[in-house]
Amino acid sequence: MGTTDHDLPQTYRMDLGTIPGNEAKKFNLDEIRSTHTELMNMVEIFLTQIGIKFQALKKDNFSCTSEWGTEPYGSFLITCTRTMIRGLCALFGKAFCQDAVGVCSSYTVDGDLLHTCFLITTHDGSKINFDDALKITNIICSIFPKLSSQRDETGRYMEFHDYCNECPSITNGDLFQLLRQNISKNISYQVKKYDVKSFLIKNDDYIAAIENTQLKQLEILLQMNQLHMKSYNENFLLCSKVAIKTVKHSW
Incomplete structure (x- = not known):
């Protein structure tokens, strides 16, 4: 049998956020940057x-983005098969409760759709300093x-x-006119337009993507951790509410 594109090691760029999808727009960058950086360091270790x-x-x-607001993210160039990059994105997507994880495939022979990018x-x-950005x-x-x-x-x-x-x-x-009219006149910007190949691994794709790799056992550990955290948080909140009611009645 011949190989397919899915079997060939290629280089992909994985763009990974860490704010859970249901917590979008609830934090400012300063509140979460240190946690995000620590999580990205853990991705490196993994x-x-x-x-x-x-x-x-x-x-x-x-x-x-209009949907998720302003959030921190990290980018990693990863050389592996397409099957593996999908599995890795799904695993990290589940770990960080992401609605989707984006992958740039411009460095590959894969036939993904092109989208427009302005540089x-x-x-x-x-x-471009952080505040200007x-x-x-x-x-x-x-x-x-x-x-x-x-x-x-x-x-x-x-x-x-x-x-x-x-669009x-x-x-x-x-974009150039917007910059010229609204940003410091002391700084001159230039805008270039080009095409990028990319695809998304969405939440609905996570289970199948992980099962197609050797990452299934890691997902089980992840599920155990998430269940543990969720259960004890809920129990803690329940106990706290009971304690508060008890204190109120004691007065």
């Missing part, structure tokens, strides 16, 4: 321990809410992705 070839591109970054840099190559994100995403922003950890550039190709009419000039 990938090292299971012998996966990878490179951590950016661990302390942020993205902004923003300064003309002189200077860094947040301001740029808020300005552009308020006008074009279907775009998803991402900032490079080094501050060298920002990306605005139209993952579902819902085909947006041009470089549209």
